[in-house]
């Protein structure tokens with residue numbers, strides 16, 4: 156907490172390393188609900204260790220909210236490590252599947268747009284296509300926007316996943332990392 | 344050693360130092376109950392309602408500092424515990440709750456007395472477990488006690504299916520705990536402690552604001568040392584009461600909604616607030632944006648999520664209060680704040696919140712004052728919730744730690760009977776007074792039977808105003824005396840009730856009989872009850888209405904401030 160940081164609402168990316176146990180997702184979701192925190196997107200999957208999962212949250216909120224989110228996540232016993240990586244050098248990706256209406260006239264045009272975005276067509280039906288696109292949120296939003304012109308029937312998105320760049324950062328992320336020193340943390 | 348699940352539970356509890364369990368049986372926990380006679384070290388107290396078991400475990404923990412244990416059957420047994428669990432969660436009380444569950448194969452089938460107990464209790468526990476194999480029992484119980492009573496304490500629930508209680512497995516009690524996601528920070532950051540010492544040195548008008556954490560971490564001596572060394576007045580929150588002796592010259596009492604006017608004013612005028620193990624609850628801050636705006640703030644708490652949650656602070660220190668203060672006290676220089684302390688004395692004189700007005704009428708404040716004198720401030724006082732709770736906080740002079748036991752965060756009426764039971768079981772050597780409301784008392788008075796049955800000699804002072812007093816006061820102040828659903832027209836005869844339960848019952852309606860009745864109750868061997876027929880429409884002063892500031896405070900001599 157520091158008064159120097161302006162309280163501005165923005166999207167933040169938070170990752171958490173959690174025990175892969177029944178009910179963990181429920182604990183996390185319940186905490187967000189109870190504290191009134193909003194999740195924009197949430198992606199969960201296995202991590203490099205068999206008994207741990209990694210979660211990526213994109214949350215909307217001011218600095219105070221995000222600080223509270225990370226602290227309350229950390230408070231859950233099954234959560235091992237929480238990092239707000241928004242301001243770090245990260246790669247973040249999301250996968251989306253978009254079903255678009257096409258006809259003989261528009262098919263070529265859609266394929267051209269898809270090519271521009273380095274996206275793929277993974278299913279072709281007489282009157283529709285399924286487009287697969289990987290990228291950050293903005294890229295997927297833009298493609299979605301462009302395809303609307305042709306008629307978007309269905310969209311399925313995975314939610315963002317993110318990792319720090321470089322090995323140093325990876326070390327920091329592992330379960331063996333030292334426990335966060337809140338005495339200092341609280342003052343920055 | 345091969346044991347069944349129930350034996351494992353008992354063996355594990357004994358290894359955790361448990362000596363008493365509050366509970367009530369039922370189908371899903373019967374295997375565990377039938378095993379209990381094999382373990383005479385475990386004293387079981389049969390309550391009359393599971394809420395009582397949870398509150399009693401909570402009262403036991405508050406007085407002993409050890410985790411209290413309650414258990415019950417599945418379904419309604421479990422749901423009856425929930426109020427007590429939520430109360431413990433709000434006040435960070437270490438209790439371990441064990442609940443029977445339907446057999447593993449039936450889980451999810453809406454079987455008889457099946458409830459999703461871990462689901463229901465998830466948001467009101469520090470952690471909970473569903474045990475799916477007897478072999479997990481030792482590890483889980485070990486973890487449960489560790490989690491309950493370390494870091495910021497709290498309730499932990501363990502849900503155990505009936506067939507796990509009979510399943511046989513190898514028993515080996517673990518010596519280690521491996522919880523990679525749970526490592527409370529105990530040592531405060533050295534640089535932050537130095538910064539805190541510097542602020543203390545520079546300050547002209549410092550106050551200490553001690554909360555419940557001061558009691559959990561047993562920081563009694565350290566707070567006193569800091570206060571005396573640097574001559575800093577000490578204010579305690581409702582749950583911080585008894586973390587600093589109230590007969591000490593530096594004691595300023597409780598601030599906030601029904602706090603002493605001078606304590607709230609001192610916080611307002613301070614240039615440094617040293618907040619120790621407290622969480623800037625809304626009952627203290629009123630309107631957070633207007634709370635003690637001119638002070639710098641040091642905040643020591645073991646829970647990082649409390650730092651900056653309600654109030655911005657200048658020097659946050661995460662750690663165990665006792666350890667942090669031990670280091671801080673080495674850094675702090677002896678000091679005096681003569682002018683400031685004199686000023687607070689003037690505030691006390693100009694705002695005599697503790698005065699009890701002279702009248703022939705039987706005032707609740709006078710009764711509590713008399714209990715305080717009769718017990719020389721050395722009793723354990725347990726309360727319900729409402730006006731009597733605030734008067735008990737104000738007018739009893741607490742001189743020993745862990746002496747004020749009350750449901751603060753949750754404000755659970757009905758705490759006064761089972762809470763007092765747990766407190767007395769934790770410390771049979773001290774006199775326990777339950778200052779009860781006639782409303783709250785009726786919520787849990789079935790436990791009087793438990794008290795008599797188990798010879799637990801709690802003394803009750805029912806502050807009988809024939810109404811839900813605190814709500815009636817709000818209606819008087821904020822709803823034009825529109826007393827909707829707050830006045831009782833048919834309270835039971837509490838004296839006859841006491842006699843029916845087999846305890847001493849006395850009635851006092853005259854001021855002159857107060858002291859002798861108190862003495863009689865104290866000298867009576869078993870549990871006793873005094874039905875004090877008090878002035879019905881007495882109000883608690885001072886009052887800072889919810890969400891408002893010290894400027895909006897209503898003191899006893901300014902009833903015109905009530906709109």
Ligand SMILES: Cc1ncc(C[n+]2csc(CCOP(=O)(O)OP(=O)(O)O)c2C)c(N)n1
Nearest residue numbers: 729730731754756780781782783811812813
């Ligand atoms: C379980 C529960 N229900 C309702 C309330 C709301 N409430 C707060 S104080 C109060 C009145 C309490 O009356 P009583 O126990 O007689 O104490 P008094 O205020 O008269 O001293 C009520 C109803 C509560 N705190 N707890």
